[in-house]
Amino acid sequence: MKTSKYSLLLIGLLLLFSISAPFFQSEPYHIALVNNFFAVGMLFLCLGAFLFIMEQGFFNGISYAFKRFRKNTKKGKYVSQFDDLDETKEIYEEYNVKRSYSITKPLLLVGGGSFLLSLVVSFLFFT
Secondary structure (H helix, E strand, O other): OHHHHHHHHHHHHHHHHHHHHHHHOOOOHHHHHHHHHHHHHHHHHHHHHHHHHHHOOOOHHHHHHHHHHHHOOHHHHHHHOOOOHHHOOOHHHHOOOOOOOOOHHHHHHHHHHHHHHHHHHHHHHHO
């Protein structure tokens, strides 16, 4: 249910921006409309792809390596006594943690759909 609510919200924002923004641009309306659909679709697609990468735990290995390096140096051990960075969990417990975001799938679907729609419409208009 949450996925469809987010999808409808994103589609509404996409349509509102893409239809109203060409009125304030100097290009012809249909060219500006296709450009706006493409730009907003790519923004949603990139944000969704970034969240998907975060969900899969790609950056967990990098943070694990930095925490391990910090705990293995003299200065790192000394500094870690005074800050709360290492009060979370042991570094090996955080390595396998995967996060889940409920807006990832709607961002990917709406962004991909807008991207494909802009490609199809631009092909139809300009060929």
